[in-house]
Amino acid sequence: MHIGEYPKAGKFGEYGGQFVPEVLMHALKELEDAYLLYGKDEQFKEELDFYLRTFAGRPTPLYFCARLSELLGTKLYLKREDLVHGGAHKLNNTIGQALLAKRMGKRRIIAETGAGQHGLATAIAGASFGLKTEIYMGEEDIERQRLNVFRMRLLGAEVHPVGSGSRTLKDAINEAIRDWVTNVQDTHYLLGSVVGPHPYPMMVRDFQRVIGIETKEQILETERRLPDALVACVGGGSNSIGLFYDFLDDEEVALYGVEAGGEGISSSRHSATLYAGTKGVLHGTYSYLLQDEDGQILPTHSIAPGLDYSGVGPEHAFLKDMGRVTYDIVTDREALHAFELLCKYEGILPALESAHAVAYVARLVEVEEIGSDDVVVVCLSGRGDKDVEIIERALHEQNP
Amino acid sequence: MSRIRDTFLELERSGECAFIAYMMAGDPDPSLTPPIATAIARYADVIELGIPFSDPIADGKTIQTASERALKAGMRPDKIFELIAAIRKETDIPIVVMSYYNPILHFGIERFMKRLAEGGDGIIIPDLPIEEADDVVWYAKENGIDTIFLIAPTTPEERIEQICAYSSGFVYLVSLLGVTGARETISGVVKTLIKSVVEKRQDIPPAVGFGISKPEHVQEIVKSGAKGVIVGSAIVELIAKHKAKPEVLIPALEEFCAALKAATRR
Numbered sequence: 001m002h003i004g005e006y007p008k009a010g011k012f013g014e015y016g017g018q019f020v021p022e023v024l025m026h027a028l029k030e031l032e033d034a035y036l037l038y039g040k041d042e043q044f045k046e047e048l049d050f051y052l053r054t055f056a057g058r059p060t061p062l063y064f065c066a067r068l069s070e071l072l073g074t075k076l077y078l079k080r081e082d083l084v085h086g087g088a089h090k091l092n093n094t095i096g097q098a099l100l101a102k103r104m105g106k107r108r109i110i111a112e113t114g115a116g117q118h119g120l121a122t123a124i125a126g127a128s129f130g131l132k133t134e135i136y137m138g139e140e141d142i143e144r145q146r147l148n149v150f151r152m153r154l155l156g157a158e159v160h161p162v163g164s165g166s167r168t169l170k171d172a173i174n175e176a177i178r179d180w181v182t183n184v185q186d187t188h189y190l191l192g193s194v195v196g197p198h199p200y201p202m203m204v205r206d207f208q209r210v211i212g213i214e215t216k217e218q219i220l221e222t223e224r225r226l227p228d229a230l231v232a233c234v235g236g237g238s239n240s241i242g243l244f245y246d247f248l249d250d251e252e253v254a255l256y257g258v259e260a261g262g263e264g265i266s267s268s269r270h271s272a273t274l275y276a277g278t279k280g281v282l283h284g285t286y287s288y289l290l291q292d293e294d295g296q297i298l299p300t301h302s303i304a305p306g307l308d309y310s311g312v313g314p315e316h317a318f319l320k321d322m323g324r325v326t327y328d329i330v331t332d333r334e335a336l337h338a339f340e341l342l343c344k345y346e347g348i349l350p351a352l353e354s355a356h357a358v359a360y361v362a363r364l365v366e367v368e369e370i371g372s373d374d375v376v377v378v379c380l381s382g383r384g385d386k387d388v389e390i391i392e393r394a395l396h397e398q399n400p
Numbered sequence: 401m402s403r404i405r406d407t408f409l410e411l412e413r414s415g416e417c418a419f420i421a422y423m424m425a426g427d428p429d430p431s432l433t434p435p436i437a438t439a440i441a442r443y444a445d446v447i448e449l450g451i452p453f454s455d456p457i458a459d460g461k462t463i464q465t466a467s468e469r470a471l472k473a474g475m476r477p478d479k480i481f482e483l484i485a486a487i488r489k490e491t492d493i494p495i496v497v498m499s500y501y502n503p504i505l506h507f508g509i510e511r512f513m514k515r516l517a518e519g520g521d522g523i524i525i526p527d528l529p530i531e532e533a534d535d536v537v538w539y540a541k542e543n544g545i546d547t548i549f550l551i552a553p554t555t556p557e558e559r560i561e562q563i564c565a566y567s568s569g570f571v572y573l574v575s576l577l578g579v580t581g582a583r584e585t586i587s588g589v590v591k592t593l594i595k596s597v598v599e600k601r602q603d604i605p606p607a608v609g610f611g612i613s614k615p616e617h618v619q620e621i622v623k624s625g626a627k628g629v630i631v632g633s634a635i636v637e638l639i640a641k642h643k644a645k646p647e648v649l650i651p652a653l654e655e656f657c658a659a660l661k662a663a664t665r666r
Contacts, residue, residue, distance in 0.1 A: 019501055019527050021458045022563070023552035023577060164464060165454065177457045182578040184554060281502045281527070282455065294476050295506025296454040 004248045010198030015314035018197040020284045032199040062218035067345040078380040088382030090121035096207035098125035101188035108132040108187045112176040114169030115306035116148025118192030123157035133157040136175040138168040166299035193236025194313035197284030208242025229254040232379035233356040237313035239381035258360045260302030261329030269301035273312040274327040287314040303332035304352035334359040351382030403494040404569035417622040417664040422448040422632030424466040426475025428643035434486040441491040443657035451499035458526040460581030462633040488519035496522035513539040522546035553589040564601045582613035618663035
């Protein structure tokens with residue numbers, strides 16, 4: 001089988017699967033059937049395309065960063081997912097799943113959110129398609145992403161604070177699963193990343209593929225050739241798989257997934273699941289995890305709430321083992337520095353998550369993996385308005 | 401052969417339903433698990449020991465907090481075998497372990513089943529559907545451990561049969577759509593579910609769990625034709641309530657379990 005043809009029977013090699021309570025097995029089957037049916041349906045595809053163009057604002061531009069390219073010493077392009085309605089790539093997936101939920105006759109959608117970007121995108125989709133929307137969000141994330149909480153509420157979504165465990169994304173997913181177990185008959189769980197049980201990793205990837213499909217067209221038009229490298233941040237892994245997927249067969253294109261190194265691997269305050277984790281089952285899927293010697297899931301840290309997760313999508317685990325994608329880390333400090341560079345040199349305020357990917361380009365140049373004639377595309381997965389409070393605090397700590 | 405099977409057969413002969421009592425191992429402290437389990441075992445027919453997990457997606461608040469208490473008190477997956485050995489010295493009733501999949505996977509499935517066989521009788525893994533369970537069933541069988549799978553109100557008819565085929569000892573019927581936790585009333589769907597399993601399979605007894613917290617609930621389940629009834633959160637709540645005072649806890653547990661057991665007699 002060829003690398004892009006997975007999943008096969010719900011698995012990417014040994015990864016993926018469905019490790020969920022029996023109550024949900026039937027719902028997953030229904031969802032898979034509906035997705036396979038409508039995913040091929042011309043009318044569904046047209047409708048999705050219509051909303052992506054006229055509502056989400058696609059296609060997003062591929063922007064050449066002239067000043068930053070000069071500074072770094074490479075040809076840097078940004079795929080501007082930050083310009084998607086809502087401020088992140090997340091809406092590509094939520095529109096797709098909300099349309100699917102309507103086709104399935106579900107009246108209520110629920111979602112987890114870390115940074116609040118997926119919650120926001122779900123709230124937007126819920127409002128525009130008339131679906132009752134409830135969002136689970138860890139209390140710690142609610143504190144550090146207040147702007148997004150307020151936005152979600154303005155859009156009519158109910159936001160439930162989650163106070164259990166580490167009070168972040170992992171615990172929000174637990175609570176969303178518990179809600180789904182209880183309300184499975186009228187509720188669609190609109191999962192926001194390429195994680196969770198099959199068919200989510202496949203379905204969310206497919207809805208995010210548009211990033212890579214557009215990038216390929218755009219770069220061929222401007223550069224008349226494929227890029228030398230693609231770089232994207234990896235939390236659960238949806239923007240990165242979306243960018244990478246249509247380049248998997250183009251062996252001349254190097255692919256880099258950047259995880260949150262937090263305060264450094266040795267500090268154990270990080271979210272570097274693929275880089276430093278081990279295999280196991282979390283939230284319905286077999287993949288890499290951050291876990292202790294007893295198989296208990298470890299709390300994570302990142303300055304970027306959207307990367308602050310102990311699991312990662314099973315397809316990334318597969319691509320890591322196959323050696324097709326290189327997964328590496330960028331620390332909080334490096335990400336902050338990249339954030340400032342992008343602000344000052346390009347007039348773009350990136351999400352802290354996406355700043356990790358920008359920071360990694362500087363590293364690739366430094367170690368001479370890429371040079372001045374090389375073309376690099378970074379997925380700028382979101383905009384940074386949501387992060388200004390965190391950044392203000394962090395910069396103050398650096399230079400009190 | 402199987403201690404669980406023998407227990408169900410014996411109870412069937414005496415016209416009783418099995419009372420299966422759940423408790424979280426290590427809650428409030430591992431040292432208290434053997435005395436608590438022994439007290440429960442005076443009235444229960446089967447004891448179910450939970451292994452705490454950081455992310456218990458099938459559990460409601462009561463068992464979540466018990467899980468957190470146990471982890472804080474230093475409960476670890478390998479400690480379960482010592483605790484089972486200590487409980488085994490005091491009682492002959494079947495001991496079933498309930499654990500999420502990741503701690504077992506991490507420990508090693510084969511190694512886990514070998515150790516479990518030292519004094520335990522069965523395994524329940526609430527986030528492991530039959531599609532992913534071949535290794536678990538294989539190593540469990542090899543070590544004489546019964547594998548108990550769950551059937552939910554959403555499980556389609558033809559799947560019920562497949563799940564029964566993967567199960568041994570008993571099969572666990574989830575009484576409602578939702579997570580574990582005491583409820584005021586028993587949902588109606590469970591009666592249809594019991595009937596469906598009993599009609600399909602004479603060879604595997606259905607036991608009903610989730611939401612059952614009172615002797616009246618137990619009676620209702622018994623009348624519906626179930627062969628076993630599982631009470632978890634209500635017991636865990638009682639343990640939480642008296643966790644600081646073992647001298648109050650033990651008699652309170654005995655009283656509660658005696659009432660639940662009495663309700664299983666037809």
